[in-house]
Amino acid sequence: MARAFARIAFTPKVRAAQTRMGSRDAYRQLETGADEVVALGPLEIEFIAERDSLYQGTVGESGWPYVQHRGGPPGFLKALDERTIGYADFSGNRQYLSVGNLSADDRVSLFLMDYARQRRLKIWGRARLVDESLEPELIARLESPGYRVRVERGVLIRIEAYDWNCPKYITPRYTQAQVDELLRAHGRQRPATSVTPPIGSGALKLVVTGMRELTARVRAYELRAPDGSDLPPVTAGAHLVVPVELPDGILVTRQYSLTTHPRRRDLYEIAVLREETGRGGSAAIHATWRLGTRLALEHPVNQFPLHDDDRPAVLIAxxxxxxxxxxxxxxxxxxxxxxxxxxxxxxxxxxxxxxGLASEFPEQLHLYFTRVPGGSRIDLHSLMRSTAADALFYVCGPGQLIEAAKAAARGLAIPAARLQFESFD
Structure with missing residues (x-):
């Protein structure tokens, strides 16, 4: 959805602000290539079906924006097809601000929040108000069975673009139903006075204190000491050997790099890509790790260390x-x-x-999209040829990327000592 999103959101004034603040180059690539087919995927449809509230933005005839909260039982917002969503508009305080705004300007923006898992989906579309007397069958599709609240109208939204928003600064919050579910699960698994033993047997004790959905398949886990004390120091490039219990009860280990600033001592963070056809470790982590999951593992190690002098570096991921x-x-x-x-x-x-990287490193970050029409791949030969003679290269990713970097370095007679790599295959 990058191009559709950029077409709507990156107005001339927004692009000018990005230029002033140094992030323009990082976002410029989102505007290239052919238009995508705007369509909700399985992840978005499932996410929409789970929501019990939304924030809706409209614009009045005076030019002032208005944000309204709309809520109902989970699933009150319905995906009618891959490009159309809608909801039954219940009777409220009868100010009709959104109704009036949409009558003059059908453009609408939605924010859908999942506070517990720190996710948010933003949607742009064009809304149409549905009159029950004229389209009773459509209103019936938008109603929530068993929810006895008067429906005044339906709101049908044709999606123009959507984008998953950065999870940064979303404070986890839980509904009473979510808390009750966790308590019931806790009671089924063990007596209230017992403590589940940690996974693994290492000397370093950690507990999962945060989880964030970074993409549809990548989840970040924050790990802290149970008592909140400082963690052992690490250097950039370090990783944890994580114990994982597979569904058959077998205990295995997997390596995950630390993503947090190496000088930070209060937490470690790892990001786990769920591999559906892998060996089962990442899928087991996604399925079983929860807030409060305890781990006992060995101290971090570093087999991909960063140089400690002032030479420049090219980081390739x-x-x-x-x-x-x-x-x-x-x-x-x-x-x-x-x-x-x-x-x-x-x-x-x-x-x-x-x-986050685009915001944190606006001048240093360069993005490449390999499966987007008009996208591009990293030209490793040109990149290495144009870099300072004393620069070091650090490459991390699939084996194909590693081999391409090694071949480019050999072709340019770059000494092997200037190229460091770590494969994630």
């Missing part, structure tokens, strides 16, 4: 390989080293941490 690269970028900036980040992914929606 493919897909989930952005995790150690992100930590390296933060460390290089803290030192004052010159650096650039080249981040490649299938589409913008597939790229974990994309929005």
């Amino acid at each position: 493919g897909g989930i390989g952005i995790t150690p690269i992100q930590a390296m970028a933060r460390e290089l900036r803290a030192r004052g080293n010159a650096f650039a980040v080249h981040y490649s992914g299938r589409t913008a929606a597939d790229m974990a941490y994309r929005d």
Whole structure:
């Protein structure tokens, strides 16, 4: 949805602001290529069906915007097809601000929030008010069975664009139903006085204190000491060997790079890409780790270390390989080293941490989209040829990217010591 989103959101004034603040180059690539087919996917349809509220923005004839909260039982907002959503508009305080605004200007913007899992989906569309007397069958489709509240009209929205928003600064909040569900699950699993033993047997004790959906398949986990004390120091490029219990009860380990600033001592963060056809470790983490899950593992290790002098660096990431690269970028900036980040992914929606990186490193970040019409791939040969003679290259991602970087370095007679890599295959 990158191009459709950019076409609506990046007005001339917005682009000018991006230029002033240094983020224009990072976002310019979202505007390239052919228009996409605007269609909700399975992830968006499922997310919409779970919502019990939304925030809706409209614009009045005076030019002033108005934001209204709308709510109902989970599923009150319905996806009627892959490009149309709608809801039954219940009787409220009878000011009819949104109704009046939509009668003059059908453009609408929605924010759908999942506070518990720190996710939000923003939608732009054109709304149409539905009169029950004229379209009773459509109103029936929008009603929620068993929810006895007077329906005044329906609101049908034709989607023009949508985008998953950065989860940064979303404070987790839980409904009473979510709290009750957690308490019931807790009671079924163990007596109230018992404590579930940690997964693993290492000396370092950690607990899951935060979870964020970065993309449809990548979830970030914050890990802290149970007592809130400082964690062992790490260096950029370090990883954790994480214990994972598979569905058959077998305990295995998987390696995950630390994404947090290496100088931060209060928490570690890892990002886990769920591999449906993998060995089962990532799927088990996604399925079983919850807030409060306890781990016992070994201290972090670093087999992908960053140089400790003032030479410049070129950081190259493919897909989930952005995790150690992100930590390296933060460390290089803290030192004052010159650096650039080249981040490649299938589409913008597939790229974990994309929005945060664009905001944090507006001048250093370069994005590449390999599965978008008109997209591009990293030209490793040109990139390496145009870089300072003493620069070091750090590459993390799939084996194909690693081999391409090694071939480009050999072709340019770049010494092997200047190229460091870590494969995520």
